[in-house]
Amino acid sequence: MKGHDHAHHKEDLAERLKQAHLSITPSRLAILELLHESHRVWSIEQLIEALKRRPKALKGSLVFTTIYRCLLKLEEAKMVRRVDFGDGVSRFEFDTGEGHHHHHIVCTQCNAIEALEDCHIKEIEKNVKKLGYQNISHRMEFFGLCKGCS
Amino acid sequence: MKGHDHAHHKEDLAERLKQAHLSITPSRLAILELLHESHRVWSIEQLIEALKRRPKALKGSLVFTTIYRCLLKLEEAKMVRRVDFGDGVSRFEFDTGEGHHHHHIVCTQCNAIEALEDCHIKEIEKNVKKLGYQNISHRMEFFGLCKGCS
DNA sequence: ATTTTTTTGCAAATCATTTGCATTTATTTT
DNA sequence: AAAATAAATGCAAATGATTTGCAAAAAAAT
Numbered sequence: 059m060k061g062h063d064h065a066h067h068k069e070d071l072a073e074r075l076k077q078a079h080l081s082i083t084p085s086r087l088a089i090l091e092l093l094h095e096s097h098r099v100w101s102i103e104q105l106i107e108a109l110k111r112r113p114k115a116l117k118g119s120l121v122f123t124t125i126y127r128c129l130l131k132l133e134e135a136k137m138v139r140r141v142d143f144g145d146g147v148s149r150f151e152f153d154t155g156e157g158h159h160h161h162h163i164v165c166t167q168c169n170a171i172e173a174l175e176d177c178h179i180k181e182i183e184k185n186v187k188k189l190g191y192q193n194i195s196h197r198m199e200f201f202g203l204c205k206g207c208s
Numbered sequence: 209m210k211g212h213d214h215a216h217h218k219e220d221l222a223e224r225l226k227q228a229h230l231s232i233t234p235s236r237l238a239i240l241e242l243l244h245e246s247h248r249v250w251s252i253e254q255l256i257e258a259l260k261r262r263p264k265a266l267k268g269s270l271v272f273t274t275i276y277r278c279l280l281k282l283e284e285a286k287m288v289r290r291v292d293f294g295d296g297v298s299r300f301e302f303d304t305g306e307g308h309h310h311h312h313i314v315c316t317q318c319n320a321i322e323a324l325e326d327c328h329i330k331e332i333e334k335n336v337k338k339l340g341y342q343n344i345s346h347r348m349e350f351f352g353l354c355k356g357c358s
Numbered sequence: 359a360t361t362t363t364t365t366t367g368c369a370a371a372t373c374a375t376t377t378g379c380a381t382t383t384a385t386t387t388t
Numbered sequence: 389a390a391a392a393t394a395a396a397t398g399c400a401a402a403t404g405a406t407t408t409g410c411a412a413a414a415a416a417a418t
Binding site: 083 | 404414415416
C-alpha cells in the first residue's frame with residue numbers, strides 16, 4: 059500500500075513537471091518527493107543533508123546550485139512555495155497549488171517551525187482593496203516562545 | 209511655530225537617546241529627525257541620499273557603516289523598527305515605542321510602500337496561544353498592484 | 359539514433375550585511 | 389575646564405547567502 063502510494067505520488071509529481079514544461083530529472087523528483095512527504099519547510103542546506111541520507115540517494119553529487127535552481131523552477135511552476143522568516147535564509151515547502159495557504163510560527167528560542175493552518179485576515183485585505191490595490195498577497199509569520207522553550 | 213516644534217522634537221529625541229543610555233551624536237539625531245518627520249520606511253541607501261540632501265547636512269561624510277550601526281542601536285532602543293519585505297534589503301521606520309504597530313502594502317510593480325494602520329489578527333494569535341506559545345509577535349506584509357500601476 | 363534543448367556541476371561574481379581596528383567624538387571624572 | 393574614560397565613527401576587509409557564467413552531461417524532441 060505504502061509502496062503503491064509512493065509510486066502514485068512519483069507519477070503525479072512527474073506529471074506536474076511535464077505540465078509545467080519542465081524536464082523530469084532525478085534532482086527535481088527527489089526534491090519534490092521529500093517536500094511532498096514532509097509537511098515542513100526546508101532550507102537548501104537542510105534539503106541537501108536530507109537528500110544525502112535518503113535510502114535511494116541521488117547518484118550525482120548534491121550541489122547547492124543545482125538544488126537552488128531546481129527550487130527556483132519549481133517555485134515558478136507553483137509546485138514549491140518559498141517561505142521567508144527574515145533571517146536571511148530562504149526556506150521552501152511543497153505547494154499543492156490549489157489555493158490553500160498557511161503561515162508559520164517560529165520559536166524565537168529553538169527556531170522550531172510549526173504551520174498554522176488558518177488565515178483570517180479578510181478584514182485587512184478588504185481595506186487594502188479599498189485603497190485600490192489589486193492582486194493582493196501577503197506574508198505573515200509569527201514568532202514566539204514554544205512550549206518546550208518557555 | 210514650526211521651528212519651535214522641530215526644536216521640541218529634537219530635544220525629545222535627544223532625551224529618548226539619553227534614556228536608552230546612548231550617546232547623543234549628530235548622526236543619530238539626523239536619522240531620528242528624518243525618520244520622525246517622514247512617516248515612511250527607508251533603506252540605508254535611501255537614508256544616506258536623503259541625509260545628504262538635507263539643508264542642515266551632517267558635517268562628517270555619510271558612511272554606510274555608520275548609519276547601519278546607528279540603526280542597530282536605535283532598533284535595540286526601540287526608537288526604530290526594522291521592516292523586511294523579503295527582498296533582501298532591510299528598511300527602517302520610526303517607532304513611537306508605545307505599542308502601536310502597523311503593516312505595509314508593497315506595490316509589486318512600482319515597489320511603492322504604504323502603511324496599513326490596522327492589524328486585526330487577534331483570532332490567529334489566539335490560536336497560536338492555544339498551541340502553547342508565549343511572547344507572540346508576527347510579521348505581516350501585503351503585496352499587490354497599486355492604483356497607479358494597474 | 360541524432361539533433362536540439364535543458365539541466366547540472368563547478369567556479370567565480372554579487373550584494374547586502376557584518377566585523378576589526380585605528381581615529382575621532384562624546385561622556386564622565388578630576 | 390581639562391584630563392581620563394567610554395563610545396561612536398570611518399574605512400577596509402570579511403562574511404554569508406544568493407546568483408550568474410560556462411562547459412559538460414542529461415533529457416526531450418526530431
